[in-house]
Amino acid sequence: MIEKPFIINNQFFITPLLGLIKQNDGQNETRLEPRLMHLLCMLVANKGELVTRALLTKEVWDNYGNADEGLTQAISYLRKIFNDDGKTLIETVPKKGYVLNAIITIPKTENNVVKVNPNKKKVYWIAVVVITALIIGGYFIFRTSHIASKHPADVINGAKQNDSAKLKSPDALETSKSKNADKIPDTAKNSKPSPDLKK
Structure with a gap:
């Protein structure tokens, strides 16, 4: 199968490896399954010459049981893509095969990379x-x-405000005293000394 891109009749840009056919107007784009692209590439490789049905069914369909019918449908599909209603682009030679009547050009690129x-x-x-x-x-x-x-000054004032925020208000001090009072042992709470038992 041909790998390099080519152009058919200065109108259809074909990229075989991507299975892509683009028209020059840039609006119509068609993707072909690998079998159809292989068929098209075989016709292009032998343009102007008869490519027999037997060769196409062998190479593209590997002599599959319904290969003959598949070939007929594939040619019909390609004709639709190329607007070949008059069957002049892909010409049928009855009971023998097909001839591609087209101008094939290779895009001006170096190693398939556009400069x-x-x-x-x-x-x-x-x-x-x-x-x-x-x-x-x-x-x-x-x-x-x-x-x-x-x-x-902003930095110093900010530091002062943070320090002053750490200081507690009088209400907070009272609360902390009452909380701390709970932590004092019972013996420290009673101010009276314990009675002397020896008396």
Whole structure:
């Protein structure tokens, strides 16, 4: 099977490995199952020549029981995709096979990779560097202005407020005394000395 992309009649862009057929208008896109793409690639590889039904059923369907009927349906489906209502693109040779009458072109690429303009690459990398520098610069400017906005007096006043908050109110002191009173042993609570038993 053909692996490199190709174009049929300057109208249909075929990518065999993806099983994809795109029209030049960019609106219509069709995915083919691997068997149909294999069939199309066989016709393209032998364009202008008769490809027998026997060869197609053997190569594509591996002589499966209903391969002959499957081939007829597959050709019909391909004709719909290529708008080949007159059966001129894929011509039928009765009881023999099919001939693909098409202009096949290979897209102008190097190693199947479309060349990217080197100037576009430079612009891209410059943009990345500039954006990164702006982000880093913005971070340090924000951080510096945030630290500078805290005056020493604010820091001292904040510390004093925290210390004063730790001091308890008079009500809180009373409550803590009463709580502590419960913790005093019973002997310490009685102010009278115990009676002398020896008398």
